[in-house]
Amino acid sequence: MKGALALTFMSAYAALLVGSAIAAVTWTATPFNPASVPLAVRTPYLSAWLPQGSGTALNAAWPTFWTGSILGWAGFVKVDGTTFNFLGVPNVAGVTFQKAVQKSAKFTSTQSIFVLSAGPVDLTVTFLSPVEPTDLVKQSLPFSYVSLSAASTDGRAHSVQLYTDISAEWVSGDNSLGVNWSTTTGSTLVHQVQLQNPARYTEINDHTQYGSAYYATTNRAGTTFQTGPDVTLRAQFVNNGKLLNTQDTNFRAISDNWPVFAFAHDLGSITGASTPVVISVGHARDPAVQYIIANNGRQDRSLFFFSQFATARDAIISFTNDFANALSRANAFDTKVQNDASKISADYAAIVALSIRQALGATEITISKNSDGSFNTNDVLVFMKEISSDGNTNTVDVIFPAWPVLLYTNPALGKFLLAGLFEYQATGQYPNKWSVHDLGAHYPQAIGHNDGNDEAMPVEESGNMLIMALSYTQKTGDTSLIAKYTSLLDQWTQFLITDSLIPANQISTDDFAGPLANQTNLAIKGIIGIKAMSQIASLLGDTARASNYSSIASSFVTRWQTLALSSDKKHLTLSYGNSASWGLSYNLYADKLLKTNLFPASIYQMQTAWYKTVAQPFGVPLDTRHTYTKSDWEIWTAGIMTDNAARDLFISSVRKWAADGLSSQPLGDWYETTNGNPQGFRARPVVGGHLALLIL
Template sequence: MHFRERKRVIYSILLLTFCFSVARSQQVTLRAPAYPLVTIDPYTSAWAFSDNLYDDVVRHWTGKPHSLIGVIRVDGTSYRFLGKVEPPLSMIAPTAAIEKWSGKYTFEKPEDGWNTLSYNDAKWKTGSAAFGTKDMPYLKTKWETKDIWVRREVSISKENIDDELYIEYSHDDNFELYVNGVKIVDTGFAWKSNVRVLLPEEARKTLRPGKNIIAAHCHNARGGAYVDFGLFKRTPNVELFDKAASQKSVSISATQTFYEFECGDVDLKVKFISPLLPDDLNLLSRPVNYITYEVVSKDNKSHDVEVYFEALPEWAVHSQQQPVEAQQLDAGNLVLLKTGTRAQNILGRKGDDVRIDWGYFYLGGEKSQENTFAIGDYAIRNDFVKNGSVTSNGGGKETPVLSYVQKLGKVDDKSKTGKLLIGYDDLYSIQYFGKNLQAWWKENGKYNITDAFQQALKDYKMVTEKCAVFDNNLLNAATKSGGKEYAALCVLAFRQAIAAHKLVRGKNNEVLFLSKENFSNGSVATVDVTYPSAPLFLIYNPTLLKGMLNPIFYYSESGKWKKPFPAHDVGTYPIANGQTYGEDMPVEESGNMLILTAAIAVAEGNANYASEHWKVLTVWAEYLRSKGFDPGNQLCTDDFAGHIARNANLSVKAILGLASYARVAGMLGKQDVEKEYHALAKEMAEKWINLAKDDDHFSLTFENPGTWSQKYNLVWDKILEYDIFPKSVAQKEIDYYLTKQNKYGLPLDSRRSYTKSDWIIWTATLSDDAKTFEKFISPLYDYVTETPSRGPLSDWHETLDGTVINFRARSVVGGYFIKLLADQPLNKLSVNP
């Protein structure tokens, strides 16, 4: 059955399912590296990094606390079921992200003892942090050699010596950190930002009142370079919710996360709902999530129950030291608690590992006699523990507590329920080629955040039913396509893939769906991030994929980008004024844009979108015709692996990019062009086989026997039915890959044992039978459920031990849906079948 015909069948099934559905989602139970709780966009994205919801603080995807506390009071006894109270850190020696600091540095290898207190650094230069290469955040001192050594004098008071002390550091790449000569960090090859570690006992013993030395050595293996570090202390605990509930279960669906707890004599169910439904752009963009709860007696007796939720301004700051304010608002049938920074430097902060510090965070609930709201200091917690109620107390000016309580009254064997709303108004979302743009849902200022919350409350029943229908259809289709483990991976990936984007309107009301390259380099609208994430959006709404490509088309067609191939990106999130990545990927991005444009045409059954961009598509096709088959020494999407010439997999992309140009030409009635470029692609494929052949497989690079790589780009030949490469090519590769798997998956290529999880699923989709596909998926599922690295899904991990190397919360996990796209693409109500 052809791609589009399959979609007609699925569309009819979806309509029938929607008509007869009930609002109950099927759920997947798995140990996730992190569980999605509140997922709105790249800035408002909060997760549970622990198995039990109360074992850790709720965290932003970057790992920074986004405190959200939930407590239930049963017959006077309080049980904490959500989050953990973690008093904020205060500065002893700030990082450059907070304020500029100075230290001594050298680019020449120093003598032994350079990291100790007694070392004489008089000959070293003095410079301000951060140290690094161009375009790095908070950069003050350029570092462009391979190595740097930095010494920082830190004064510690007698009172702070015995406090709980933490080192925070950011680095790129290999990083060693010492306190008074004691090594406390040795990262190996990695680059990370704002990592926080408790100072170990060995280092604590060296501390003394007054002068201490924190010293670092960093080696730049490739690409950018960066060094920053600081010292912080934990403030003493205030009143805590010490008694935890007992978690019975956690499970997920595509748009929801479900928890069940035992809290003394009652059972509690809590549900986090992110209505990221791709067919409804206003709903997808609306920055409001739901948290619902249901309480029932365990022993059929009646119990007095109150439910408490609390949030801190951490949701609206980059760092905890920023001054904030808070207020309570009445909004018709709603009460909203609002907090944000005093400075409100709109769109003033860009980069990778950053949190939003403009706009306002909101915690809201229905106005009723049972619900109370308060803003104050930590004494609010004492009020709830003692009385089951809260009252604003005028305190908490530096760290106001936003709290909500519902008195459920007597709870017996008939359950009682409640809900609250949580959201964020970023005021302006993206700067797009000099113009500040608002989120899509605002309709250029027609609606405000109060409207959004009121509409979310009004739509609650309808939205939750739509979420349940969507969740069930996704799970059933993915299970049928790839089995239960594959379906679980898709379910876990769904919210992450969508929430790594921001939906805004262009000046002509066009869709702009802009990705943020999380824990990679912070680029916005990166083409080779769009490419792997595309399958999810081709299935559920190609309009969103157009919104991902539109900035790249505009950049070239406006004349702002003058090269004969697409840009890598259009900026550093959220500033989209032009490419900021330091190097081009000519063949990579040309092939990506051509393939995805053709895929949109096939998905929609017409080439109207391609017709709008035919001129620049032709420029890119000509570039591939000239330069694509045998690529020079350039980067591909796997840029972390470094430059490589004659890349066989990149050549596949170029060939299929030309085949895609041919397909679009044929759909536009340009039969001569279609014939010419299809024949060219076929001819290149024959040459490719001869140059890449290596006995029982095909090599990493042309004429380089003894090497191999995943040829994941071949999957489009299968999905789009080009018939460019003989089927035997993919089969030979699949057979060979099965001999190269490690415990946690198939390595990316013969150079290293790390891998990319999205590419594994693309490679597995080349197989023609379920059993073979599952042989690739099972080790990947084990990685996701066993990795010791906690946080949202990382697409880059070590196949030997399952540890994450870097990357986190990226949209590329939308690529997990490639098998579903190949087998039975789900339709979306917004696209006519």
């Protein structure tokens, strides 16, 4: 995770505020008002947010991509002839409309729900990004829903019409590029827009440069559509309450008279709550990922849903018509997460709910093709983009902090994430004796590092792979992964034996803090990695190897204790011999997760007492080199605390930071403990680590 690159995002912070009216919250916020609200978050390229700051209503800012670039998404509701804007901040010259007044905002694990008052009618706007981790077809669909329901608030009947559109900004990171589009009619209306000159596997400003954006709705009575310039279509609706069912064929640049793709729905006269109007939005591309195979070959991989749908258009039609069922499944998932996390605390449940869409939204589920062109659904690989830090593909030390969300929702997703890393290294193309750092420098290419010049984190990544492989096996009872890749796991263990007790000068996952020799916390990871291989060998019936590695790990712990304690025996050091130093010893979490019980209870008790004495207003610093921290590692550290007061200190600090209103970017994980200011990262999948307490 090249943290240095993330510093460039500091300058982008101001840009994220463009178009936002930062103000105090005037609505009911449940469970709290986050810096940015997830609207449509399913994949690295379907990632739409409401930049919220300290109080921005749904109609007081444009939705943005996770980077902060605008995604045109506008909405109006017409009530008894008076038009109100409820989504985005459209400027329509020559026509008048009012702003609906936001009354409430709520988020769950899968939904963001806004209620806005438009005169005598309340409009409920529900953004649903399904989380369906045990259904690979559904989880791989790169689509989200927005549903709109109106209800009279005065008991009288009111005439209501609805309008929404998206712009071509959804297909590129460069608004000067040319696009074309089409609309297909029938029982479902589908707008499709794409670049005129797509470039496979490329990005501009983190937006994909190929594939198509889709906007779809059921073609029920009273539904109209239109494509054309933003001002023209919005004025058409404001003046007439409907669209013309016409298509603009003047294909042009995204920013040339801003082509938009619109639907209008006439609800007629309503009194009680109307049947929801359902609209689907998404972005699909094929192939999705390029993967390295033996002999430096290249394999094109498709999203899993293509095994059931001939085209993305077919898929979004099916998706649109499945809304009622999808909502039911989402509500059940939300309830389960809420119940599980609330057993720890309400603050914890809120953090978890905000983290799940973001964590899984960095992943894509792929399959390869057989020689006859059919899809091989037995060859599943999941890919994860290292969002906002450096864009790598399947970065091991990004998968590792995100790992708890995978173990909680479906461990098989974790297996499929690791499989690509294992398969590549088993081909023998990666030359180093430790685990590779990532599968590719730039998503969505997973083309390896045959030169061995990936970012070197030898102890970090080797320990991570061993710990994740064992935890998957323990959680599922499936030994196929460890059986197939025993030799690689053993190779990495051999390396850890040489370099983990007294780690050479190197970087760890927190690379933005710089390299350091003799890292106490890094040594913990390496030692647990060795013990993990002992357990792996035991599961595979290799008792001699299991016994040997177990004794090595135990002897290392004994020696480590003489190196790692401060001179006053009150805390672990950051690095051996520096008694003034300390840090978050979050790697002890793996000792609890794997139930290896390598480290004595006294270590956990000592650290629990220590962290209470060094907490800042927004949490405990990552280490003594700086006063910033990482939210994922804070929650992992909460998992090793021996009393609830210390555990809850970490949880409440992360919740306080997430709700402090000092940022308007998607949930970050790197922030300043003294004042709660963000340090650069945003929208990263590592927030999956916030589920760490749910899997202990």
